[in-house]
Amino acid sequence: YRELRPIYGVFEAGLERFVDLGKDEFIGHEPARAEKESGGRLRRVSMAVEATDADVLGDEPIWHQGKVIGWVTSGGFGHSVGLSLAQGYVPLAAAADLSAGAFEVEILGERRPARILQKPPFDPDGARMRS
Numbered sequence: 001y002r003e004l005r006p007i008y009g010v011f012e013a014g015l016e017r018f019v020d021l022g023k024d025e026f027i028g029h030e031p032a033r034a035e036k037e038s039g040g041r042l043r044r045v046s047m048a049v050e051a052t053d054a055d056v057l058g059d060e061p062i063w064h065q066g067k068v069i070g071w072v073t074s075g076g077f078g079h080s081v082g083l084s085l086a087q088g089y090v091p092l093a094a095a096a097d098l099s100a101g102a103f104e105v106e107i108l109g110e111r112r113p114a115r116i117l118q119k120p121p122f123d124p125d126g127a128r129m130r131s
Contacts (some may be wrong), residue, residue, distance in 0.1 A: 001085050002058055002073040003044055012040040040068070043095035044087065048121065049075070049105045049114040051084035056107060063104040063111055064094045072105060081121040086114065108117070
């Protein structure tokens with residue numbers, strides 16, 4: 001729930017599929033249109049963190065090339081995928097950097113390597129049977 005707050009735009013949060021800007025006017029239409037045109041300032045990203053004995057909870061800093069550029073909104077250990085996972089917001093330009101070693105997430109005062117996940121870590125192609 002911390003990923004979806006009024007301080008984040010719908011396009012920043014990755015929820016554009018739920019907004020029809022072609023529809024008649026609605027509350028927030030103009031800000032949503034402006035955000036779509038500009039691309040927004042931030043992007044919500046999912047990350048895999050090389051954590052050891054502790055996982056993120058939320059509000060941990062996200063580092064990019066030696067600078068704090070964002071923050072974790074939530075996370076924890078994903079038992080079904082065997083990864084320490086984090087959700088957070090970073091500037092739009094940084095979200096495009098998929099190079100190895102570009103990101104770190106600070107856990108209990110120690111920076112841990114992290115990488116942006118381009119696909120969901122569990123069943124990325126949606127091949128598993130659904131109920």
